[in-house]
Amino acid sequence: MTTSSLSTAHGTLQKPLLGVNIDHVATLRQARGVNYPSPLAAALLCEKAGADGITIHLREDRRHIQDADVYEIAEQLTTRMNLEIAATEEMLKIASEVKPYWVCLVPEKRAELTTEGGLDVAGQLAWLTDYIGKLQAAGIKVSLFIDPDDKQVAAAIECGTDAIELHTGAYAEAGLAGDTGAQQNELARIKAAVATAQRLNNQLLVNAGHGLTRDNVHAIAQIEGIYELNIGHALIADAVFAGLEQAVVMMKDAMYKES
Numbered sequence: 001m002t003t004s005s006l007s008t009a010h011g012t013l014q015k016p017l018l019g020v021n022i023d024h025v026a027t028l029r030q031a032r033g034v035n036y037p038s039p040l041a042a043a044l045l046c047e048k049a050g051a052d053g054i055t056i057h058l059r060e061d062r063r064h065i066q067d068a069d070v071y072e073i074a075e076q077l078t079t080r081m082n083l084e085i086a087a088t089e090e091m092l093k094i095a096s097e098v099k100p101y102w103v104c105l106v107p108e109k110r111a112e113l114t115t116e117g118g119l120d121v122a123g124q125l126a127w128l129t130d131y132i133g134k135l136q137a138a139g140i141k142v143s144l145f146i147d148p149d150d151k152q153v154a155a156a157i158e159c160g161t162d163a164i165e166l167h168t169g170a171y172a173e174a175g176l177a178g179d180t181g182a183q184q185n186e187l188a189r190i191k192a193a194v195a196t197a198q199r200l201n202n203q204l205l206v207n208a209g210h211g212l213t214r215d216n217v218h219a220i221a222q223i224e225g226i227y228e229l230n231i232g233h234a235l236i237a238d239a240v241f242a243g244l245e246q247a248v249v250m251m252k253d254a255m256y257k258e259s
């Protein structure tokens, strides 16, 4: 880990922060249509364990996080909520009511399994500039989820965003496919995008996330100038195995307790 520090509007940082994405706690709940496991309880537990913030993605199709989760979690968080939304009028209304610390604007396609690419900021500059302005006027800081691409980084800065989040999905996928060359290329693209952002606006916060796991996170966490990593799917998957033994013991206790 680098020991150099990053001076930001949020103070001086030695290491990237960890924002935990708890969407897939809600995925498990929605799979049965019941009221457990609770994303709120998960958010509070993550904070207790040292998460620096909580990310939730309120998708237009409401496949995991529901509106009620957003309001409930916002009320009880002691760190910062990063609310991921598509840039629509419906989501603007919800965000303006909830007032999360961060809103991260992401692209959405109904049929996708997960967020497939970054926002095309360069292709919708006027709309996004106006949309970001409305969120900021409501007191919310804005981040844009973009591919590690110089054109998109420059466009994001032109829109007046407070932060960007670099999509690490291609880096993660190359690793899963065992294509070390492609993974190194993706890592180089991410490093170049961080450097471009710092050169164009050294007050801009640069986050990264998507598809990060314990196997691939270290190289990303070592990049100087990254403020926060947002990690969800793999962390929730790890939690299953970190907790499974205990869950079996607890179930047997419940079965055999003296009545």
Ligand SMILES: CC(=O)[C@@H](O)[C@H](O)COP(=O)(O)O
Pocket (backbone or CB within 6 Å): 021, 023, 057, 059, 084, 106, 113, 114, 115, 145, 209, 210, 232
């Ligand atoms: C925007 C992003 O990269 C993640 O928040 C991701 O969207 C998690 O939610 P899904 O797994 O529903 O895509």
Ligand SMILES: NCC(=O)COP(=O)(O)O
Pocket (backbone or CB within 6 Å): 021, 055, 165, 208, 209, 210, 211, 212, 230, 231, 232, 233, 234
């Ligand atoms: N923005 C990325 C995020 O919140 C988490 O993505 P993932 O770890 O669930 O792929």
